Amino acid sequence: METVTETSWFLACRVxxxxxxxxxxxxxxxxxxxxxxxxRQDRWYAVQNECPxxxxxxxxxxxVGTAGEEPKVACPFHKMQFSLASGECLSGGECRLKTYRVKxxxxxxxxxxx
Amino acid sequence: xxxxxxxVVGNGMVSHKFCEKLSExxxxxxxxxxxxxxxxxxxxxxxxxxxxxxxxxxxYLDEESxxxxxxxxxxxxxxxxxxxxxxxxxxxxxxxxxxxxxxxLATGSSPFVxxxxxxxxxxxxxxxxxxxxxxLRMFAxxxxxxxxxxxxxxxxxxxxxxxxxxxxxxxxxEFAPRLMPRQIDSAGSRVLAEKLxxxxxxxxxxxxxxxxxxxxxxxxxxxxxxxxxxxxxLVVSAGxxxxxxxxxxxGLQVGPRGGIVVNEFMQTSHPDVYAIGECALFxxxxxxxxxxxxxxxxxxxxxxxxxxxxxxxxxxxSKLKLAGVELASFGNPFGSRSVVFEDGNRGIYKxxxxxxxxxxxxxxxxxxxASQYNMLLQTVANALPVPENPEELILGSKGTKxxxxxxxxxxxxESAIICSCEGVTKGRLIEAIGEGCxxxxxxxxxxxxGTGCSGCVPLVKDILADTMKKQGKYIRKSVCEHFPYSxxxxxxxxxxxxxxxxxxxxxxxxxxxxxxxxKPIIASILASLWNEMVLQRGNDIAQDSNDRFLANIQRGGTxxxxxxxxxxxxxxxxxxxxxxxxxKYDLYTKITGAQxxxxxxxxxxxxxxIWEELIAAxxxxxxxxxxxxxxxxxxxxxxxxxxGLQDSVSFALEVENRYKGLRAPHKIKSAVSGCxxxxxxxxxxxxxxxxxxxxxxxxxxxxxGLKPQHAQLLATDLDSETCIRYIDRFLMFYxxxxxxxxxxxxxxxxxxxxxxxxxxxxxxxxxxxxxxWEKEMECLLGAYRCEWKTAVETPEIRRRFVHFVNSxxxxxxxxxxxxxxxxxxxxxxxxxxxx
Ligand code: SRM
Ligand SMILES: Cc1cc2nc3c(=O)[nH]c(=O)nc-3n(C[C@H](O)[C@H](O)[C@H](O)COP(=O)(O)OP(=O)(O)OC[C@H]3O[C@@H](n4cnc5c(N)ncnc54)[C@H](O)[C@@H]3O)c2cc1C
Ligand code: SF4
Ligand code: FES
Numbered sequence: 001m002e003t004v005t006e007t008s009w010f011l012a013c014r015v016x017x018x019x020x021x022x023x024x025x026x027x028x029x030x031x032x033x034x035x036x037x038x039x040r041q042d043r044w045y046a047v048q049n050e051c052p053x054x055x056x057x058x059x060x061x062x063x064v065g066t067a068g069e070e071p072k073v074a075c076p077f078h079k080m081q082f083s084l085a086s087g088e089c090l091s092g093g094e095c096r097l098k099t100y101r102v103k104x105x106x107x108x109x110x111x112x113x114x
Numbered sequence: 115x116x117x118x119x120x121x122v123v124g125n126g127m128v129s130h131k132f133c134e135k136l137s138e139x140x141x142x143x144x145x146x147x148x149x150x151x152x153x154x155x156x157x158x159x160x161x162x163x164x165x166x167x168x169x170x171x172x173x174y175l176d177e178e179s180x181x182x183x184x185x186x187x188x189x190x191x192x193x194x195x196x197x198x199x200x201x202x203x204x205x206x207x208x209x210x211x212x213x214x215x216x217x218x219l220a221t222g223s224s225p226f227v228x229x230x231x232x233x234x235x236x237x238x239x240x241x242x243x244x245x246x247x248x249x250l251r252m253f254a255x256x257x258x259x260x261x262x263x264x265x266x267x268x269x270x271x272x273x274x275x276x277x278x279x280x281x282x283x284x285x286x287x288e289f290a291p292r293l294m295p296r297q298i299d300s301a302g303s304r305v306l307a308e309k310l311x312x313x314x315x316x317x318x319x320x321x322x323x324x325x326x327x328x329x330x331x332x333x334x335x336x337x338x339x340x341x342x343x344x345x346x347x348l349v350v351s352a353g354x355x356x357x358x359x360x361x362x363x364x365g366l367q368v369g370p371r372g373g374i375v376v377n378e379f380m381q382t383s384h385p386d387v388y389a390i391g392e393c394a395l396f397x398x399x400x401x402x403x404x405x406x407x408x409x410x411x412x413x414x415x416x417x418x419x420x421x422x423x424x425x426x427x428x429x430x431x432s433k434l435k436l437a438g439v440e441l442a443s444f445g446n447p448f449g450s451r452s453v454v455f456e457d458g459n460r461g462i463y464k465x466x467x468x469x470x471x472x473x474x475x476x477x478x479x480x481x482x483x484a485s486q487y488n489m490l491l492q493t494v495a496n497a498l499p500v501p502e503n504p505e506e507l508i509l510g511s512k513g514t515k516x517x518x519x520x521x522x523x524x525x526x527x528e529s530a531i532i533c534s535c536e537g538v539t540k541g542r543l544i545e546a547i548g549e550g551c552x553x554x555x556x557x558x559x560x561x562x563x564g565t566g567c568s569g570c571v572p573l574v575k576d577i578l579a580d581t582m583k584k585q586g587k588y589i590r591k592s593v594c595e596h597f598p599y600s601x602x603x604x605x606x607x608x609x610x611x612x613x614x615x616x617x618x619x620x621x622x623x624x625x626x627x628x629x630x631x632x633k634p635i636i637a638s639i640l641a642s643l644w645n646e647m648v649l650q651r652g653n654d655i656a657q658d659s660n661d662r663f664l665a666n667i668q669r670g671g672t673x674x675x676x677x678x679x680x681x682x683x684x685x686x687x688x689x690x691x692x693x694x695x696x697x698k699y700d701l702y703t704k705i706t707g708a709q710x711x712x713x714x715x716x717x718x719x720x721x722x723x724i725w726e727e728l729i730a731a732x733x734x735x736x737x738x739x740x741x742x743x744x745x746x747x748x749x750x751x752x753x754x755x756x757x758g759l760q761d762s763v764s765f766a767l768e769v770e771n772r773y774k775g776l777r778a779p780h781k782i783k784s785a786v787s788g789c790x791x792x793x794x795x796x797x798x799x800x801x802x803x804x805x806x807x808x809x810x811x812x813x814x815x816x817x818x819g820l821k822p823q824h825a826q827l828l829a830t831d832l833d834s835e836t837c838i839r840y841i842d843r844f845l846m847f848y849x850x851x852x853x854x855x856x857x858x859x860x861x862x863x864x865x866x867x868x869x870x871x872x873x874x875x876x877x878x879x880x881x882x883x884x885x886x887w888e889k890e891m892e893c894l895l896g897a898y899r900c901e902w903k904t905a906v907e908t909p910e911i912r913r914r915f916v917h918f919v920n921s922x923x924x925x926x927x928x929x930x931x932x933x934x935x936x937x938x939x940x941x942x943x944x945x946x947x948x949x
Binding site: 040 | 617626629630652655663671918919920924926928943944945
């Protein structure tokens, strides 16, 4: 049987602090999370900010886009690409990003705690 | 097999075309050509270029050796003096004989000199051959009052030639009350005369010359009205006289006013003797243009091979090719039911004539702006329907220019002759494009379209672009899955529609959300087109990472700061400022490989603070992060160096300050050396400048980097202003046409025709784009602002330079440094640390 856990949310920032079709970096304690807003589809994604390739805190500064339907981000360092939906590496790497859920209420952006 | 012997008399343009056509069609003929000039056939249409200093050889239609390669025997400097029709022999002036099976007369014409008293005097000249022009040049060097007799196409060309040779206020004498009486009306003539006078000519209309005065040498011209004008040279350009003397003497039929009578197969009254070109009289007309002559050459060649091909006449539409004056006349220029447009202010006059029912165009005149010539000519030639409001034909329709242009092309039938000089149809062009001629150069080489008077070049290009598009060629070159266009097509679309943001480009022409490939390409095009601050209008998210933060990202996530130091020259005060700032923000400093100073290890949050201080001290962004002009290196040059020929530092400063901020498909680098010792390494730059005794040599398309390549010499001994103009053109051409992330060297490597082609475009303006490019460059440079200044002064932009959106003051805690000598370096890659 599936265990249903109550998602707990963390208030990241205001919608107007984010960048349409771009990313920002959110600090939660010692953790860095990259938060992305695809404004055309009104979709939000959040993944770990650290690029697993060379462990650079850089994904929030990466360029976003789509491959077919798949939303993705390219790391500014060596252009490795990751799916923002699944966290999967799209450039053939083994690594995978940790993903978070995002919700928006009253202009506030929340990121899931797990 | 015994070959049929063909003798061609004359080796002019039409003779050459005949040789080409016949040797292409069949190898069954033994062809011999006799020409009385010492040069092999040359481009008479462009003869005036010889006065501009173009070498005679450059105007040859083919090298002399070409004839041998085709198995053709070419005899130059040999005039044929006599034809023996009965024995099928010709005689040269030295008494040699040669036998023929078929004789082709392609003797052209000579300038017609009216029977004016005194016309034999020294200083009375004509304008037809290299020899004529040599004489003209000699007289012009001493002339104080030069005159041209005849205000037709050729006369005006001759007058312009005189002007270019430095003769002051050459006069144009025209018997008729208007210029170019056979091509244009009085209103057109008025506008034209104004333009010519503005260029420095003197136009005298309604002047009938009756006497050329002077002792042995001309000193003036007397007119029927009794008046007299001084002249120490007179170029007679009063029409042409077909060279039918051989035919006449042999008893072939000639016209009452000259010209060898031919039928539609180009046969004279003797069936084995043909006449083609300007010596032939077809239906009482001598055609003084090269296109009908070429047509006749094709017809004669076909008939020798047994094909029954007929010549059907030609019209005399023509375009004047005087630099600075646009003028064209097509179809019947004097028809009725005219629509006329005149803009006295800009010197533009346009007239189109309609058929009695108003549905067809019959001809017209364009003065001052002949850009619609090709389409209008096609509209007449193919009897295309005219729009409901015929004035749209000359004023342009309300819709976009591109759309109406494409629609116009579609209406042209496949059989429409696009290049009349070479008789190339639209169908032939499309076929050649399909066979792989996908550049203008390739198309020109393969079909010969555009090689004659070059009037059709714009139309050929339009057809090329249109056909490529229709054949879905753009799919192949599309930049990525989000845009079905090549970079160049995107460039044109964005330019035509004046779009200024990535989002708008995506919404208008693309699909999906874009990606890391199309975003920087489009961001770069937008920057190249409008030179707006790259982080505005939401374009920041489309910039490559380094452009997005106006700095290069380094291992560990810090950034480098490179202020512009034009030409590598810097004052002690500024050095001190850099030192102080580096100390304050704890930055590693290093002299770069491009003569400036890089400050490494800046936190994202510190960038605006650092730049604020640099800007206050007079620094600007060095664009070390952009696909843009980087540096113009210099050597010290004549201000200090004992070998220096020119002041290379000042020129490097001028060049760097001119092009700073200019964005391109890839980065551009430059250098200026003060002499051939080349201490600034200009020959490894995208454009490099090396001083000479007389000015500058300009080299282009070199680079260091991954695949070093030396730059190639584009032009020599330029003055500074010309040098800059050539660089403007070169850079705009590159910006407009290069593929993304292609340095100039690679761009040139891919260019058909290579450096010669590039030189032709930049120096000789072969695409006719120079003026537009120079203007565009001025606009771009006029829009320059230091983008770091804008960034620090614009709160919405500045607030992006933080690491944490929810803790703006805090710097990235993961950044680590290690000590290095007396400074520091970036920490190792963390993943390697772990191991
Ligand atoms: C700082 C500098 C090295 C130095 O310490 O001297 C440098 C540093 C970088 N170069 Fe360079 N290049 C530097 C001079 C050169 C030169 C020498 C020159 O300009 O005279 C060359 C060869 C000349 C040439 O380009 O033709 C050079 C050829 C390259 C290339 C290869 C380009 C090519 O066409 O093959 C790249 C890669 C690229 O641009 O795609 C590159 C890319 C880079 C980047 C931007 C790589 C990157 O994206 O991070 C480096 C940035 C480091 C940083 O954090 O700022 N750098 N680079 C020099 C900065 C010059 C300046 O003041 O702007
Ligand atoms: C300055 C100038 C500008 C022009 N501009 C244009 C233009 O813009 N557009 C256009 O369509 N036309 C233009 N023309 C006209 C064009 O050049 C001619 O229509 C074309 O050259 C005609 O070619 P052809 O072979 O019939 O005669 P030519 O080119 O004159 O060739 C005839 C050759 O035969 C030689 N010859 C004659 N008799 C003998 C003999 N008995 N034995 C041996 N050789 C002999 C002559 O010396 C000459 O070399 C221009 C002409 C000039 C002079
Ligand atoms: S040569 Fe390589 S390592 Fe050195 S600065 Fe240039 S890009 Fe960096
Ligand atoms: S560190 Fe991200 S791709 Fe290399």
